[in-house]
Amino acid sequence: xxxxxxxxxxxxxxxxxxxxxxxxxxxxxxxxxxxxxxxxxxxxxxxxxxxxxxxxxxxxxxxxxxxxxxxxxxxxxxxxxxxxxxxxxxxxxxxxxxxxxxxxxxxxxxxxxxxxxxxxxxxxxxxxxxxxxxxxxxxxxxxxxxxxxxxxxxxxxxxxxxxxxxxxxxxxxxxxxxxxxxxxxxxxxxxxxxxxxxxxxxxxxxxxxxxxxxxxxxxxxxxxxxxxxxxxxxxxxxxxxxxxxxxxxxxxxxxxxxxxxxxxxxxxxxxxxxxxxxxxxxxxxxxxxxxxxxxxxxxxxxxxxxxxxxxxxxxxxxxxxxxxxxxxxxxxxxxxxxxxxxxxxxxxxxxxxxxxxxxxxxxxxxxxxxxxxxxxxxxxxxxxxxxxxxxxxxxxxxxxxxxxxxxxxxxxxxxxxxxxxxxxxxxxxxxxxxxxxxxxxxxxxxxxx
Amino acid sequence: xxxxxxxxxxxxxxxxxxxxxxxxxxxxxxxxxxxxxxxxxxxxxxxxxxxxxxxxxxxxxxxxxxxxxxxxxxxxxxxxxxxxxxxxxxxxxxxxxxxxxxxxxxxxxxxx
Numbered sequence: 001x002x003x004x005x006x007x008x009x010x011x012x013x014x015x016x017x018x019x020x021x022x023x024x025x026x027x028x029x030x031x032x033x034x035x036x037x038x039x040x041x042x043x044x045x046x047x048x049x050x051x052x053x054x055x056x057x058x059x060x061x062x063x064x065x066x067x068x069x070x071x072x073x074x075x076x077x078x079x080x081x082x083x084x085x086x087x088x089x090x091x092x093x094x095x096x097x098x099x100x101x102x103x104x105x106x107x108x109x110x111x112x113x114x115x116x117x118x119x120x121x122x123x124x125x126x127x128x129x130x131x132x133x134x135x136x137x138x139x140x141x142x143x144x145x146x147x148x149x150x151x152x153x154x155x156x157x158x159x160x161x162x163x164x165x166x167x168x169x170x171x172x173x174x175x176x177x178x179x180x181x182x183x184x185x186x187x188x189x190x191x192x193x194x195x196x197x198x199x200x201x202x203x204x205x206x207x208x209x210x211x212x213x214x215x216x217x218x219x220x221x222x223x224x225x226x227x228x229x230x231x232x233x234x235x236x237x238x239x240x241x242x243x244x245x246x247x248x249x250x251x252x253x254x255x256x257x258x259x260x261x262x263x264x265x266x267x268x269x270x271x272x273x274x275x276x277x278x279x280x281x282x283x284x285x286x287x288x289x290x291x292x293x294x295x296x297x298x299x300x301x302x303x304x305x306x307x308x309x310x311x312x313x314x315x316x317x318x319x320x321x322x323x324x325x326x327x328x329x330x331x332x333x334x335x336x337x338x339x340x341x342x343x344x345x346x347x348x349x350x351x352x353x354x355x356x357x358x359x360x361x362x363x364x365x366x367x368x369x370x371x372x373x374x375x376x377x378x379x380x381x382x383x384x385x386x387x388x389x390x391x392x393x394x395x396x397x398x399x400x401x402x403x404x405x406x407x408x409x410x411x412x413x414x415x416x417x418x419x420x421x422x423x424x425x426x427x428x429x430x431x432x433x434x435x436x437x438x439x440x441x442x443x444x445x446x447x448x449x
Numbered sequence: 450x451x452x453x454x455x456x457x458x459x460x461x462x463x464x465x466x467x468x469x470x471x472x473x474x475x476x477x478x479x480x481x482x483x484x485x486x487x488x489x490x491x492x493x494x495x496x497x498x499x500x501x502x503x504x505x506x507x508x509x510x511x512x513x514x515x516x517x518x519x520x521x522x523x524x525x526x527x528x529x530x531x532x533x534x535x536x537x538x539x540x541x542x543x544x545x546x547x548x549x550x551x552x553x554x555x556x557x558x559x560x561x
Binding site for chain 1: 494495496497498500502518
C-alpha cells in the first residue's frame with residue numbers, strides 16, 4: 001500500500017506530461033505533413049515551369065521551319081517572364097480572390113497577404129506562396145500553348161500585347177470560375193454549376209485550344225501554305241520537348257492534388273496511363289491510314305493523351321484513364337489530319353487540333369468516369385456517370401461551352417484591338433525572310449561561326 | 450588537265466574515296482548537295498500532311514587530274530559508285546585552264 005500512496009503525485013504529474021506530449025506530437029505530425037506536402041508542391045511547380053521551357057519551346061521549336069526556330073521558342077520563353085509579372089501584380093488576385101463567381105477581385109493585389117501561412121480555402125498544409133507560385137506556372141503555359149497556332153507569322157509586339165490581354169481577360173477569370181473559392185463552376189468550393197476539372201481541361205486546354213483556332217482564322221494561313229513545303233525542321237527537338245512535357249505533366253496533374261497524398265499518386269498513375277494509351281492509339285491510327293507509324297505521330301499522341309487526361313486525372317481509376325487516352329489519340333489524329341485539311345485553316349502546330357479537341361473530349365469523358373472511389377469531393381454523393389450521376393454530363397458540357405464562348409469571343413476582340421494598336425501579322429518580307437532574322441536579329445543555327 | 454564533278458549517292462562516298470586513293474590520286478573536294486535527275490523523290494507525311502520531296506541528298510565529288518589519267522579515274526569512279534539502280538548519279542567532265550599551288554607557285558599538272 002505504501003507504494004501506491006507514493007505513486008499518486010507521480011501519476012498526476014505524468015498525466016499532465018501526457019497532455020503536453022500529445023500536443024507536441026500533434027504539432028510534429030502537422031509539421032511533418034506540411035514539410036512533405038510543401039516539398040512535393042515546390043517540385044511540382046518546377047516541373048510545370050519545365051513544361052513551358054524547355055518542354056513546349058523545344059516541341060514547338062522543332063516543328064517550325066529553320067528560319068523561325070528562335071521566334072517560336074521565344075513565344076514560350078518570354079511568357080515565363082511576362083505572365084509572372086501579371087500574376088504578381090493582379091493575376092493571382094483575380095484568379096484566387098473571393099469576390100464574385102466570375103472574377104476574384106482585389107484582395108491579393110500585389111500579393112498582399114500572400115505569405116508563408118497556408119490559405120485554408122485551397123491548401124491548408126502548404127504556404128500560400130507555394131500555392132501561388134504553383135498556380136502561376138499554369139498561367140504561364142496556357143497562353144504559350146496558343147502560340148502553336150500563330151507560329152511563323154505573328155509580330156512579336158502583337159504577340160506580347162495579345163498574350164498580356166488574353167491572360168488577363170480569359171485565363172485569370174476562367175481559372176477563378178473553375179478553381180477559385182465560390183467560382184461559378186467550382187466543384188468543391190461552392191460553385192453554382194459544379195464542373196469537374198482536376199488540373200485544367202477547361203481552364204487551360206479548351207481556352208487555349210479554341211483561342212488558337214480563332215488566331216489561326218484571324219491571321220490567315222502562312223505565306224505559301226499548301227504550296228511550299230513546311231516540314232518540321234527538327235523532330236529531334238520535338239521529341240525531346242514532348243518527353244519533357246510528359247514528365248512535367250506529373251507536376252501539372254499529380255501536383256493538382258495540392259498535397260503529397262494518395263490522390264496525387266492516383267492522378268500520377270492516371271496521367272501516365274492516359275499518355276501511354278494515346279501515344280499508341282495515334283501511332284496505330286496513323287499506321288493504318290497512311291502506312292507508316294511516325295515519331296511525330298507518337299509524340300503528338302502522347303501530348304493529346306496528356307491533354308485529355310488533365311481534367312480527369314484526379315477523379316478516375318487507371319483503366320478509364322487508358323480509355324480516355326486511347327480515345328484522345330485517335331480523335332486528335334482525326335482532327336489534325338482529316339478535319340484540318342477539310343476546312344483548310346492553318347493551325348501551324350495544331351494547338352487547336354490537340355489542345356482544343358483533346359481538352360473538350362477529356363472534359364466530357366471526365367463527366368463519364370469521375371468516381372467518388374477515387375476522390376470523394378461530395379462526401380459520398382455520386383459524381384460522374386459511372387457513379388450513377390448522368391446529370392453531371394450536362395454540367396461538364398456547360399463548363400466546356402462557357403470556356404469555348406468566353407475564349408472565342410474575347411480572343412476575337414483582343415485580336416481586333418491588337419491589330420489596331422501594334423498590328424498582329426508580320427510583314428510579308430519578314431515572313432519570307434524568317435522571323436528570327438527580321439524580328440529578333442539573330443539566327444538559330446550559325447554553322448560557320 | 451580535266452576536272453570531273455561526280456554526283457554520287459551519299460552512302461557510296463567511302464568506297465569512292467578508297468578507290469580513288471588506291472589508284473594514286475590524292476586530291477578531292479566534296480560537298481553535300483541536293484538535287485535530282487530522272488530519279489523520283491519520295492513522300493513524307495507529317496500529321497497527315499503529305500510532302501513530295503524531289504531534291505534528294507547527294508554528294509558532289511570534285512577532282513582535277515592530268516589528261517592522261519582521266520579515263521582511269523572515270524572507270525574507277527563508276528565502278529565504285531555504281532549500285533545499278535536509278536539515283537546512282539552522274540559524272541561531268543570539264544577542261545581546266547590552269548592550276549596554281551598557293552604554297553609555292555607550282556603551276557599546271559605539277560600543282561595537282
